[in-house]
Amino acid sequence: QSVLTQPPSASGTPGQRVTISCSGSRSSIGSNHVYWYQQLPGTAPRLLIYRDNQRPSGVPDRFSGSKSGISASLAISGLRSEDEADYYCAAWDDSLRGAVFGGGTKLTVL
Amino acid sequence: EVQLVESGGGLVQPGGSLRLSCAASGFTFSSYWMSWVRQAPGKGLEWVANIRQDGNEIYYVDSVKGRFTISRDNTKNSFYLQMNSLRAEDTAVYYCATGDSYNPEFDPWGQGTLVTVSS
Numbered sequence: 001q002s003v004l005t006q007p008p009s010a011s012g013t014p015g016q017r018v019t020i021s022c023s024g025s026r027s028s029i030g031s032n033h034v035y036w037y038q039q040l041p042g043t044a045p046r047l048l049i050y051r052d053n054q055r056p057s058g059v060p061d062r063f064s065g066s067k068s069g070i071s072a073s074l075a076i077s078g079l080r081s082e083d084e085a086d087y088y089c090a091a092w093d094d095s096l097r098g099a100v101f102g103g104g105t106k107l108t109v110l
Numbered sequence: 111e112v113q114l115v116e117s118g119g120g121l122v123q124p125g126g127s128l129r130l131s132c133a134a135s136g137f138t139f140s141s142y143w144m145s146w147v148r149q150a151p152g153k154g155l156e157w158v159a160n161i162r163q164d165g166n167e168i169y170y171v172d173s174v175k176g177r178f179t180i181s182r183d184n185t186k187n188s189f190y191l192q193m194n195s196l197r198a199e200d201t202a203v204y205y206c207a208t209g210d211s212y213n214p215e216f217d218p219w220g221q222g223t224l225v226t227v228s229s
Binding site for chain 1: 169
């Protein structure tokens, strides 16, 4: 059971907009920044969004992040086949004094 | 080019020990927090531990406290994970990653090293 809760799966067709949610607590998302990672099959994760809504250089602006209260969301617009991957949210948890990840969401592009 | 390279993974019996290493290059290693993150086969990501630039602030996930020790050597641009009393549930790919604080802002990551705990 992960500290951050994500839907196990999501799907969309090319060109669509898809959102992935991440629910936490006051001590995690409610008090700290949220980070999002993309993991393509057989590869190491890649930082997609940092500090709730910032994109590292090289990440397309089709990817965006938001946070409200104890929940966060990753939105992917103009869905492409190469976006098919696992997506994870992460945050620091003040009560646990450690970093926590969501269980991951497998995105399928139909 | 920023690069992290893990080594030291392998097959070990339950109760055994293993030491993972992560060699960093392409950035000022001594200026960054370093972390270990693992992924059991077919499962999600789990943060394991992190260590501050000077080594004087360290955090662990509860499941490894008392068994794993994270350390770093800034003169060698390397950091380590000493894993003792290994259990089957420690079987995973172990990634090293860097960030500028204790927050899980990991960029970049290493390629990972597989640790298998089995008799």
